[in-house]
Amino acid sequence: MNAVDRFEEGSPSWPVTRYLDKGGSALQDIPSALDDRQTLAALYAAMVRTRTFDQKAVSLQRTGRLGTYASSLGQEAVSVGIGAAMDPADVLLPAFRDHGAMLWRGVTMTEILQYWSGDERGCDYAGPREDFPVAIPVASQAPHAVGVAMAFQLRGEKRAALCILGDGATSKGDFYESINACGVWNLPAVFVINNNRWAISEPVAMQTAAETLAQKAVAAGIAGVRVDGNDVVAVRHVVGRALEEARSGRPQLVEALTYRLGDHTTADDARRYRDDAEVSARWQEEPVLRLRNYLVARDWWSKADEEALIRQVREDVDGAVEAYLALPPQPPAAMFDHLYAVLPPSLAAQRALLEDGDG
Numbered sequence: 001m002n003a004v005d006r007f008e009e010g011s012p013s014w015p016v017t018r019y020l021d022k023g024g025s026a027l028q029d030i031p032s033a034l035d036d037r038q039t040l041a042a043l044y045a046a047m048v049r050t051r052t053f054d055q056k057a058v059s060l061q062r063t064g065r066l067g068t069y070a071s072s073l074g075q076e077a078v079s080v081g082i083g084a085a086m087d088p089a090d091v092l093l094p095a096f097r098d099h100g101a102m103l104w105r106g107v108t109m110t111e112i113l114q115y116w117s118g119d120e121r122g123c124d125y126a127g128p129r130e131d132f133p134v135a136i137p138v139a140s141q142a143p144h145a146v147g148v149a150m151a152f153q154l155r156g157e158k159r160a161a162l163c164i165l166g167d168g169a170t171s172k173g174d175f176y177e178s179i180n181a182c183g184v185w186n187l188p189a190v191f192v193i194n195n196n197r198w199a200i201s202e203p204v205a206m207q208t209a210a211e212t213l214a215q216k217a218v219a220a221g222i223a224g225v226r227v228d229g230n231d232v233v234a235v236r237h238v239v240g241r242a243l244e245e246a247r248s249g250r251p252q253l254v255e256a257l258t259y260r261l262g263d264h265t266t267a268d269d270a271r272r273y274r275d276d277a278e279v280s281a282r283w284q285e286e287p288v289l290r291l292r293n294y295l296v297a298r299d300w301w302s303k304a305d306e307e308a309l310i311r312q313v314r315e316d317v318d319g320a321v322e323a324y325l326a327l328p329p330q331p332p333a334a335m336f337d338h339l340y341a342v343l344p345p346s347l348a349a350q351r352a353l354l355e356d357g358d359g
Helices: 037-062 076-085 099-104 109-116 141-155 167-171 173-185 214-220 232-247 276-283 287-297 303-325 332-336 345-355
Strands: 091-093 161-166 189-195 223-228 252-257
Touching: 037 076, 037 099, 037 109, 037 232, 037 287, 037 303, 076 099, 076 161, 076 189, 076 232, 076 287, 091 141, 099 109, 109 303, 141 161, 141 173, 141 189, 161 167, 167 173, 167 189, 173 189, 173 214, 189 232, 214 223, 214 252, 223 232, 232 252, 232 287, 332 345
Parallel strands: 091 161, 161 189, 189 252, 223 252
Antiparallel strands: none
């Protein structure tokens, strides 16, 4: 058994919630609130949209029109399920491959492309104004989630902070300190671990001796559960339930088991540290086809539906890319923007020198 397989199911004490098997057949009754064509078709469409956007972003990077980019290929069910589970008033604190949740919550494709091109205006969302920007430093968003959740508690607001982290983030002190603080203060926060089995080139089994990542919740005194991260129905249901608990002052930890089908980022070559056979096997579990098979089996999705969706999604993506490429480049002085509400005198002087051409 290799380092990846050892972590597949973990301890019997930490079962994995799933409703659809890898082929898309139902393993148990779908939660009644989710088992209708409109709801499941919306989840499916969001995953297709996320994957299509993702493919285009990688293409832009490869042709020199976008900076380094982190693909979400194979992990669409985690982010889409999270986005669908959240209330509009909740606050999302994403990591760097959670485009599906961001898009669901109203961040535009053009804004995401701006961010990955180094344009800070891409973090100034027109939609979810209080959602946090993408966190690149690993686990740095976890303490931020504590602060957001504490603000909700102090204001007496029935809202939750939802923080998405990778498996590698659970080895950082930021993560442990954050879940500990939430447990001590009963803060309305949910931490979702996007366990894609690889922290860059390090498999999860080499990061921890724990049988699961969910059980790390025990030391913090909070609830921990596991879910099949390639089953968007299960993610939507489990995260939705966790958010309900969190809004009542019971913080939660959810471990979503998925797999990173692509490279860590466009600056990585995963073939250097994992076998093609391993990746090929994981393609059999990917989330988009899984849900489509279920919809087709229920006569809730047709070839015409698929063709119409693909046309619409491609049109949306192409329009967002055109808008992104048409944006004028930022002037050098823009590096001083988005730092402070009022720029300190020392930096204001530097900006003035740059604008005058003397910097």
